[in-house]
Amino acid sequence: MKLYLVTGGAGFIGSHIAETLIARGDRARVLDNLSTGKRTNVPKGAELVEADITDLKSIRSAFDSVDGVFHCAALPRVQDSIERPLETHGANITGTLNVLLATRDAGVKRLVYSASSSAYGDTDQLPQPETLLPRPKSPYGLQKYVGEHYARLFAELYGLQTVSLRYFNVYGPRMADEGAYVTVIAVFLRQRKAGQMLSITGDGTQTRDFTHVRDVVDANLRAMESPKVGRGEVINIGAGMNNSVNEVAALIGGPTTNLPPRVEPHDTLADNQLAQRLLGWKPTVDFATAVAELKRLHGIG
DSSP states (O other): OOEEEEETTTSHHHHHHHHHHHHTTOEEEEEEOOSSSOGGGSOTTOEEEEOOTTOHHHHGGGGTTOSEEEEOOOOOOHHHHHHOHHHHHIIIIIHHHHHHHHHHHTTOSEEEEEEEGGGSBSOSOSSBOTTSOOBOSSHHHHHHHHHHHHHHHHHHHHOOEEEEEEEOSEESTTOOOSSSSOOHHHHHHHHHHTTOOEEEETTSOOEEOOEEHHHHHHHHHHHHHOTTOOEEEEEEEOOSOOEEHHHHHHHHOSOEEEEOOOSSOSBOOBOOHHHHHHHOOOOOOOHHHHHHHHHHHTTOO
8 A cells, every 4th residue: 555645636537646646545635725626525444634835834744654656746727826916826836836845855755747738829730749849828837837847857857757748628527617618518407407598609629639537537547656767757647539519519509509709729639649659548438428427427317
């Protein structure tokens, strides 16, 4: 039995990682300030340490006797990062540096960093490989990209094994259903349950590589254990297929209305060959089946 620390473990992805660790017989320690995470998301059996990653002194003890760190804590809000770049910089860059320092100083072997495909920004090249030059279009995308470089440097300079996973449009149970950076799936589910029309931005032909949280958790566990990584690699974690907003609306069902288009990438699609090669990872969750599960979870017939 090993002990793993999950920063942001009261949030969406982090809570699923902690839950899976406990289910397989390991111990999970959750580090979260509960600013966006929920206490109810912390799985039974997990230890909760309430502290803020922007305060290095307050988080150091959480890293004691830990076998590995999953760093999921962040302020994952694109619009918030545009409106409050200093605050999000503190959480997403200074906080990540603090987590890396605490991990290194505690003698922990490996850290898996939750990166983001938002680092790519707009691109005409699909699918998007890790070799594509990142051009983030928001402070959030830039902040997550900087975190990748910090993780790489800690591997090169200090021998801390790190790997960064660039997530593509993660969805599933416990995903955020409000705020400035929610998936269209969550928005549509909320609207359908409330008896509202599904609001489609633009013409709905824009596509996203929707990746289920169960597949993301599997990638994290493989990244923690694979002997092929640990030198600061950056790896896409995406389904390798995309669906349009119109397709999502059809799966959820109900009347729709179209809103004015907004500035956003028209399409995202992950090249996940590196994940297959280095982690032995392949997505397994069928999109239509998963959306049907979410509808049942939300009481939608």
